[in-house]
Amino acid sequence: MKNLSETELLILNWIWDNKKAVPLKEIKEYFLKEKGITGSSVSTYLTRLINKGYLKSEKFLQTTLYTPIILKRDFVAKKAKDILNELYGNNAFEFVLDFIKATEFTAEQKESIIKALKENR
Numbered sequence: 001m002k003n004l005s006e007t008e009l010l011i012l013n014w015i016w017d018n019k020k021a022v023p024l025k026e027i028k029e030y031f032l033k034e035k036g037i038t039g040s041s042v043s044t045y046l047t048r049l050i051n052k053g054y055l056k057s058e059k060f061l062q063t064t065l066y067t068p069i070i071l072k073r074d075f076v077a078k079k080a081k082d083i084l085n086e087l088y089g090n091n092a093f094e095f096v097l098d099f100i101k102a103t104e105f106t107a108e109q110k111e112s113i114i115k116a117l118k119e120n121r
Contacts, residue, residue, distance in 0.1 A: 001070075001078050002052040007037065011045050012054055016072040021058075021065035 004012065014030065015022050027046070028039040037045075046066060049055040054075075057064050088095045105113065 001075070004049075004052070004054070005045075008045050008049055008052075008054075010035070011042070012049060012068065013072075015055065015066060016068055021060075021067045023060075024064045024066065027066065 011027070011031065015027070024043070024046070028042045031037040031042050032039060046055065046057070050057060054068065054070055055066050056069050057066050059065075084090055084092060084095050088098075100113075
């Protein structure tokens with residue numbers, strides 16, 4: 001998986017969250033209004049995401065639709081494995097322990113984690 005810039009990841013996350021093919025116009029409008037990113041810059045980022053293999057585009061009537069090629073959960077799993085390998089030498093226990101120490105969980109979330117650990121024996 002090729003590395004993404006902060007803005008490329010921002011755009012990709014937004015497209016993932018839409019859960020559908022997104023028209024170019026809608027992407028440009030959102031990022032101009034919400035993030036101040038010009039339409040031409042958005043087009044450049046979308047082209048980079050296509051070239052990096054994260055998105056595909058297709059013409060539909062008078063517009064271009066953008067769809068993720070890679071599922072968000074697959075992307076996150078790969079990034080987590082990269083961190084595990086690069087920072088923890090594939091030591092999953094240390095990785096999980098540091099994550100748990102650095103994160104605040106609700107009682108319900110703690111119970112879910114414990115249940116998942118017990119089921120994964």
